[in-house]
Amino acid sequence: MKKISSIISNICVSTLILLSITGCGAWSRQREINEGPEDEDQRDTLFQVSLLQGLTFGDYHGSVPVSELMKRGDIGIGTFDGLNGELIALDGVVYRAAADGSVETVGNDELIPFSNVTFFDEDEVLEIGAVADIDELKALLDNKVKELGVNRFYMVRIDGDFTTMNVRSEYSQKEPYEPLAKVLETDQTFFDYENIEGTVVALYCPPYMDSLNATGWHLHFISGDRLYGGHVLGLSFDSATAKLDYTDGFEMLLPENELFNGFDLTIDQSEDIKKVETDAESKDN
Ligand SMILES: [Zn+2]
Helix, strand or coil: CEEEEEECCCCCCEEEEEECCCCCCCCECCCCCCCCCCCHHHHCEEEEECCHHHHHHCCCCCCEEHHHHCCCCCEEEEECHHHCCEEEEECCEEEEECCCCCEEECCCCCEECEEEEECCCCCEEEEECCECCHHHHHHHHHHHHHHHCCCCEEEEEEEEEEEEEEEEEECCCCCCCCCHHHHHHHHEEEEEEEEEEEEEEEEEECHHHCCCCCCEEEEEEEECCCCCEEEEEEEEEEEEEEEEEEECEEEEECCCEHHHHHCCCCCCCHHHHHHHHHCHHHHHC
């Protein structure tokens, strides 16, 4: 195994990209993670499987088992092999919010093509009053991030009673995979809940992450009874508590498959990413 380490910013963010060089052929190999969080510094690392830009191009091949992912965090977001639903990791349990609206816990062997996780250590608490929509929430969180520092990562959990909660999921895909924006044109489902208690898991990525992930906020939701959830497109609430975990380490594990390795990742996908992350237009259709 060949390891390449590089510093990608001047704020102590280390990117560890682990690349395994194996034989050729149409391979897609399961990745192993050998190093665990041995000290506090490692707990404060955001771990990422693949690039969001790989997922949006259509690489839905799972590469990291749930059991391995959980070595690197107990909270996070992502998706599953074949784009089989939205991933919510909370308190060390991985849940799938599926396209039919159901939620289930996911077995250790299921493979993950894209995810971000970290170990949640509460650094800051923000009591939030009435919020009318998701943009208002993002603006409030942005203000807090401006105060704490915009150039690091934040994993936030927001526990509360949500007046409205609008989520989406998507149907599992079969190869050959289509790009994510195309898949979502036909294969996403929307669920609108009212007066639902639960937890939003929100990831903030700093502006320089625009080639590796979505910058700004990415929110997933799971209800307190673990029956409902998905990728958050809209919400409102009267009050909620946001707990922020700031994270100044970053580690990324790339997938090993020919589809991913063949992508031209110099192509700017920012418009597509904005579309797949928010997709408010198709919700109204
Ligand atoms: Zn999502």
